[in-house]
Amino acid sequence: MPIDRRELMLGAAASAWIMPQTVLAATTGHSAKPFPLAAIRLRPSDYATAVEVNRLYLHRLSPDRLLHNFRKYAGLEPKAELYGGWESDTIAGHTLGHYLTALVQTWEQTGDGEMRQRADYIVTELAEAQAKRGTGYVGALGRKRKDGTIVDGEEIFPEIMKGQIKSGGFDLNGAWSPLYTVHKLFAGLLDVHAGWGNAQAMTLLVGLAGYFERVFAALDDAQTQEVLGCEYGGLNESYAELYARTGDRRWLAMARKLYDRRVLDPLAAREDKLANFHANTQVPKLIGLARLYELTGAEKDRTAATFFWERVTGHHSYVIGGNADREYFTAPDTIAQHITEQTCEHCNTYNMLKLTRHLYGWQPDGALFDYYERAHLNHVMSAQDPSTGGFTYMTPLMTGAPREYSTVKDDAFWCCVGSGMESHAKHGESIFWEDDAGGLIVNLYIPADADWARRKAKLTLDTRYPFEPESRLTFTRVKAGRFPVALRVPGWAAGKAAVTVNGSAVTPVFQRGYAIIDRRWIAGDTVAITLPLELRIEEASGDADTIAILRGPMVMAADLGPASVKWDKADPALVGSDLLAAFTPAATPGRYATRGIGRPADLEFVPFYKQYQRQSAVYFKRFSDAAWVRQEAAFTAEQARLKDIAARSVDTMFLGEMQPERDHGLTSEISYPVAYRGRNGRDARSGGYFEFAMKTKPGPLVLQATYWGDERSRTFDILVDNVKVATQTLNADKPGQFFDVDYPLPEGLTRGKAQVKVRFLPHDRSSAGPVFGVRLYTVKPGVTV
Template sequence: MTTRRTLLIGAAMGALIGRGGAAFAFSPLASRLPNRAAPLPLSAVRLLPSDFATAVEVNRGYLMRLEPDRLLHNFRLYAGLKPKGKIYGGWESDTIAGHTLGHYLSALALTHAQTGDAEACERANYIVDELAEAQEKRGTGYVGALQRKRKDGTIADGEEIFPEIMRGEIRSGGFDLNGSWSPLYTVHKLFAGLLDVQAMCGNDKAMAVALALGGYFERVFAALDDAQMQEVLACEYGGLNESFAEMYARTGDKRWLRLAERIYDRKVLDPLVARQDQLSNLHANTQVPKLIGLARLHELTGKEDQRVAPRFFWETVTRHHSYVIGGNADREYFSAPDTIAEHITEQTCEHCNTYNMLKLTGHLFGWNPDGALFDYYERAHLNHVLSAQNPRTAGFTYMTPLMSGTAREYSKPDEDAFWCCVGSGMESHAKHGEAIFWESGDTLFVNLYIPAEAQWQARGAQITLDTNYPFEPETRLRFDRLAKPGRFAVALRIPGWAGDGAQLAVNGKPVPVTPDRGYAVIERDWKAGDSVAIVTPLDLRIEATPGDEKTIAVLRGPMVLAGDLGTAENPFNATDPAMVGSDLLAGFTPVAADRGLYSTKGIIRPENLNFVPFYSQYERRSAVYFKRFTEPEWKAEEAAFLAAQARAKDIAARSVDVMHLGEMQPERDHDLTSEISYPVTYRGKNGRDARSGGFFAFDMKVKPGPLILQATYWGSERSRDFDIMVDGVKLATQHLDADKPGEFFDVEYPLPQALTHGKQKVRITFLPHDRSSAGPVFGVRLFTARPAP
């Protein structure tokens, strides 16, 4: 394995052109560092002014504007109690109802711990009382807000699916279980919220509710044999194994441990135990919580398999499946390893994925402290998590798009949304102080350079971390009070991209830097008033994507920079900017380096750009990834672009009718009808798909003579089959399966003239085969065939 620190410059973060993306490699070298660590309690850390502190305060205001009784609506309704508030809309009015309340409980508990806000716990305690009342009314131990859609289309209490499952009546898909949307995922969120309230608000009733709910599901799973259990676990179940593992940790009752270990998806987890990357085409966020649960189990059992899989998964995702901002997945799914450059779209980087990856990173660090882990954590925390909240509106992103010119879309807190990423967002921005300081015996780790004050109980210390990092290079740790002075170690993380450029000083006097697993370790006699400062170089550098040296991004220290393409209110219709030249960094000039602002000259095509911190582009359009060209390569690229434009103009000139799928007015104009069909947007193109049992159909104009129907597809689709019908007659069966990876492509279907003779229009239908889907189809065009020569 590549040694993280032996390569020094460039290897740890893929800084040099020619290395395939960010690598976060563990160091196998002997070390003086302890083998275990734990974070200082969140309640011991208070943030000082910074963008992170602002995010916490904005989020606190948002949490206090939410109405608990509205989130409790279904919990009371389905327990036979009168609701006290109108149900929220969006996902909270769908069959996944209730997931937000679990996140909300966690966010309130975390906010109390991070800020000391007593009202946050008062709200959480009120919700727990309401849940206890609903649970008692039901009398089974179950409490929940789930809904299920019955076969006749009516909506009912989701609890009724569990007796069916116990009888062996299991209808399980990726996200649907007996007509309810990821019900065990939602149950996990409620468990997690209750456990957080018990831990951070000291509410033992929350644990009582969780234990009764756990008893209910213990009975459900006890009725299933192993094959049935695997069938149920084929539907997303979040980190339910983690919840039961934590209940065992707190109670010592081994029934919860047995249950936690039984919640094990063999299809996904066995290959990871065997160190096999079979993640391609798996839904990303469905998998990460499973590994968090395994990690928690390893901490309780010491079993090797439970250690191997989470660590291998983390290494695989961060090295081969992650974007420059630390997020992963395109359209929520992993692609093949080292294919990031083929998946730079408006559907990248679901926030929930990174929320969970940071949790997993914390577990791995606790087992074996290594700076590589927090090189990744810092990358994702700064560039992805911080960008996922709009500090002006308190809204959250679902995806964080990396396709050039795509604006971020944030939830509107005053309207209905409540996506999964709203839930993980309200948690993420309640706890920005949770991973700054770690401890192990007489060693204090400083992992993140975020301005903060903290109480280190082991030494009776009041400490201050003073910094304007990552905008300025110096961070200073000061012991304001030290009740137990004496000899101990302070370990300051040296970021991998800093190489051998970090400088260290104790009480203003330089000291040598000898990296140890990514840390500068100062072991000495400390007293009150002592300080230690670390200075890290913040030079610009270029980082290539894993697997493609010609697709690059620009960073300053840990911070991803973006070309500013203007306000989100104005559409972006220009060509994606590219970088041209042999010395690209020479084309950057600092405008205000202490704010991460740069201008460029001569290296960007089609025109110069200003570069700014990516995360700060809340309401602006950005370019993050750039294709890199030499001057001759760029001239060839221009020629190919002009040829493609000429082909498009020829088709346009022969067009009879064009159907822009996924757009409201064109679909109305063409009388589109559908069932189980949804509009999609991908890589700047709108489209539509239909799921098994559904269809979509629309009219298109025709004219006499030979005609061709052309449909546009994305070339890296997962396997699917569907029929294309014209006035009820099958024109073709289309199979999609990564036909042309990384690009859109057109398929032409000549229309028999018998299907159009004497007609002014025809009805086109896309019909998926059983257990398959149709499309997505990114536009349909009818045009005349070119006359034979």
């Protein structure tokens, strides 16, 4: 059944940042489109700084180094050495696609002519590589053979056409997400073509599109679905866009074929089955469906895209607007159980903002931009370090977890480096919109100058929002006439916006999350809006006593000190009956100190996004005074328990840490160190194992292993000196916590031995662990095991 705007927005109102006040039953029927990026010039602000830092970063990168594999695998001599990180792995080439898009966007946003020259140069180089191959294919992705050598990834596609398909979530016949990499190149070339009509880019696109049309033509439906089980990015969107540019229905058919039924059919049926799916693998698929809806009007595509957006923003997102823990969606409304050092992959939010723009363009509603603003300010802006130009992969929300940025060595090239260089090239893209009736919409309060072609107008938006409450829009030039100006009133403002025109108070019409002033405008007119930037509390879904503090759209964080000093203290808590009354504003806007409510001490609160090289606390446990007394008692009891076990411990193994693993003679196959919620561990995949030695002593002993309580289903055996002592199944049995499992050992297994070998062995098609530590301890006297 098709979803209408009212259903969408009423569902989204469950989200903490989409308030019911912004949702109206009536719709206008208007669509909207953003001002072209080239029509916007940012005025001084943190956003303008981010664009400039990113522009210099793009200059720092070498096109020839990014082109290394494209030339090498085509049989041409590379012109520069290969970059490291992901660009030296089988996913090589994805960065060049992002780079092309970022070059186009930076040229549009800043007018830097070098950006356009570099993009044209890269297209010329790619055309040479495509011609040398002679198949239409061009690419840099690799394929890892069984001996570990990496070769030209194109060799997997003839195998796939023969039905020889080995597809996993991220591996396809030995290549790392190859169609994802193809999509990035496809998207970059589309942007170069759109930017200034580069005809050579279109030639490249048609050749590349035809190559993969032939690959998929060789597959039956079941084989197609098997291939699509491996991440393919938004390749459906690229084919849809190619159809829009050329009118060739071959490309529309391809866009339709790239449809992962396992993920997309439930969404089209308005079913949330997102838990345990890799998050960023899915978002681009929905962007593709959104583009297909725009081109074909298919309601099923619209339903899937809108339902997905509503579920993710309202039921799977953190306070900063990001989503996913360890890259995966969890069960809906369980954020409080997943506040870790691996939250909020940047690529996810980059793509969610793209999806939001599609939905907004169909039927504008300010509530959509309430989400957009939050994620853009708090997540995207935190993901770039302005001192280095580096990017985060994750933006951790666990207390004391520092952000990790890519370095000036340019040796990472994660996916989020690619989406990062795009995100910070285009901070002006969503400030101003116009609806199809000729009205002006201001969606983001970011200082900027703009040209509005339709009204032959020049606009200036002056503001220090979100640090100061007023934003002032001036028509420095305009073809005089009557039209509406809609200024977004965020849901958290609860309708308390004050509007003036030329300094005099006016009473606007409040509709769809906007204050609307409809009048005859002339050059020199100024309209200003003042929004109440008050502190407020938001509860994390899953636990009403896990809270965050916001000021207007801005997430606040307790500053815990420099990232270079490891945080090893207890997580701070907030105690009291009226927490916000204990916040005192500092002389600098956007900074506060608490009085009497912080435990173990009071705190200074600052904007989260600015904590680039600092440690933060974002989520806090909230207690009444009486509850805090009980909490302290429980904490004391738990510390006593741990102290007792430590006193009886014979040996302790800290898995995932280099020196302890060496000291205990760890051996392994298909096994990897992991880190989660500040604890190191290790797992083993199907066909692998890990094993290590532990000291013993006479008497009954207990082997204890620590696990995380939300692991997806897996089963493994635990062996001591090759004797199975237990079979362990993990299946999200203890949500939101680490837990210990004790395995009493038969005395005969350790009698007379100075040490034993402990092995974790996964069952077929399963994993062992992760295990976050193993301990061998003596049984308490008088206790029978």
